Amino acid sequence: MRMDTNIESGNDLYTDLNGLQMIRRRRHLDKLPLQAHFYPMPSAAYIEDASTRFSLHGNQPLGVSSLEPGQLEVMLDRRLNQHDNRGLDQGVLDNHRTLSRFRLLVEPLAPSESKNPAEERLGFHSIVGLAQSMELHYPHIRMVSSAKPSDDTASGMTSSLPCDIHVVSFRTLAGPTNYNGDRTASPKNEAAFILHRSLTDCRSKLKLKSDCDRQGNSISPKTLFPSIRSVQEASLTLLYEGKESSKVTMQPQDITSVKLSW
Template identity: 40%
Template sequence: NLCAVTLNLKEEALYLLIYNPTEQERFSVVSVNVNSPRVKLLSPLGKPVTVQISAVWDGATTVSHEAYQISFVAHLPPLAIGVYQLLEDESSEAVLADYNIYVRNSRQEKPDKVFKIKEMQHSVDNIILENAYMKLWFSGMSGLLEKINTKKDGRNHQMKVEFAWYGTTSNRDKSGAYLFLPDGDAKPYIFTDPPTIRVAHGKIFSEVVCFFHHVTHTMRLYKVQGLEGQSLEVSNIVDIRGEYNRELAMRISSDINSQNRFYTDLNGYQIQPRLTLSKLPLQANIYPMTTMTYIQDVGVRLTLHSAQSLGVASLKNGQVEVIMDRRLMQDDNRGLGQGVQDNKITANVFRLLLERRQGTDVNEEKAPVSFPSLLSHMTSLFLNHPVIPMTANADSGIPELLNIFSPLMSSMPCDMHLVNLRTIQGKVDNKPSDEAALILHRKGFDCRFSNRDMGLLCSTTQGKIKVHKLFSKFRVESLIPSSLSLMHSPPDARNISEINMSSMEINTFRIRLR
């Protein structure tokens, strides 16, 4: 993880190799730490790239001058590696982020030598972040989100974020690793003093960071066109290691009329409708979320995309609640033999996506499954498969070999996911054979969401892919359907020139390239 490493620019020119692990072309924001605020970044074509310089912080209010974070938008073809050149440059045109820090006792210290930092008192006025797609209002006292305005339709949506505690029952059987036995409804997370709030305004992104005792909560808005700017990035760094039999939840309360219905995914594959029933105990209304959950009404859908598996519920109309962490002191007699006391400080990352729905189907509420939109699928893909930054020195030979390595001719269809492309082990000496396994999944999506003006760089093809149009540097010699495990071939298996898949299918092929 390059975010934990500070790159030294004084020694020699550095090359950043950015790898896109998805089958889709993308514009993604990449952040790395360097040891100087005077940097110049050149794209794979040798052109200067707009860079935002952000501070690296020691705690909530102290700037570290050992490192600086640079952020830029990388444009990458599918499965591609782009080579960016990183230089120290005294005449750097990189844009510095500005900071407003809301603290309890504002003290006017000497100004920072690099960044413009303004200390101020907490206020009843809202903190506002804005990009081309939305405008956000945050509380000037807590720093938490209160309202979203979507610019395409000009509508305001109440969107209140808060935190809450669950305790455990006073009965003999208490919550443990497998059982959730709360002592009633969650109690609000109360802070006696307003938290320190740090607001950053920059060219690539702006963010609001709130420092509570048990959680550091960040909401970041990317100021870029396309997919990255259409959802809100949420991060919670949770530390409940000093607590006793408590569980921390993040709750989002909206004005969406969800009527006790919400939707969660099943192992990241299909979405199932859930119904919150008051006749059931509270714990029976909590479901696992692997990649996403959403609530909706006639006009709006609110999706919470997750980069990690957590428990989720919608206990009231228009509400989504996620259990962030649990600390439980006793075994629940289900075989583990201990409580949950090995808590680590953990970052939980989400994307909050608000979409306009165009009409509904009367039979939709009775259907056993639901589907995300294409934009939602792509948001989940990019969240769970982030670009991977790597470094190379100038003498490593890599930059002479390539500026950009791009094995696919173009993005695959929007609803087609490349699950894996790997070599198959040979039968002799465990060496790789001359065949590879190509595993594809065709996703089901909801057609009642507009795909125009969404910044998607792909299209759909009704599940058809011409095999000879897959790879740019290789010729496909043969492509033969196989069983999912590659153990068997269907009786009518033969070399095919076109892949044709139905919605929600996963297919495996043996592929030979030349």
């Protein structure tokens, strides 16, 4: 799939590193074979110039390249006709049809404060690009029930999280396993709340339609969940527990775990 634009991107494009940040890729020598110019695209890629960014968000990992200025090309599939000398032992000719989902985002950019933005090795999504990526990878799950649930079976958050904070995991903790007879473990009135805060590029002139707040570096779990009894700092896997705290402070690119108790 090839997209041609009038963006003066030169020999550069940006691809993401496991969804955490974008890294600049550069096409160096035209005499290199075609496969030398393709790079992994776990979730997104973009090209840009001083005034416009053209982003491609994908729901699946693929290979991407920019073979010409202003061009973005994605390899949707490939076939190997011979042994690859890496243990395959044969060609792969029985490819199956698969569904690929993408989103295109075109953003006008404000002037950069960097002295030489073209030489920046790392890039980041704008807040709008981050929201598009999250919606693509974490769609809403619709659950249908044959019976009407009671009002006290579940309760959600009383307010929204900041736009740049993503809930990595929110899981109930289990008690010690009982090895007498059948192995069983009972749930505890505790949960692991794991959050990731992304760093965003502020040059985009597009604005989010939602009114979520991005101000400040801290959130209060007791405000989100009024019924919780305590908030305790913990290591990422909750193997080590720290002191109790009423707020969770996060800097951009932080991943933080806290233990919530009811």
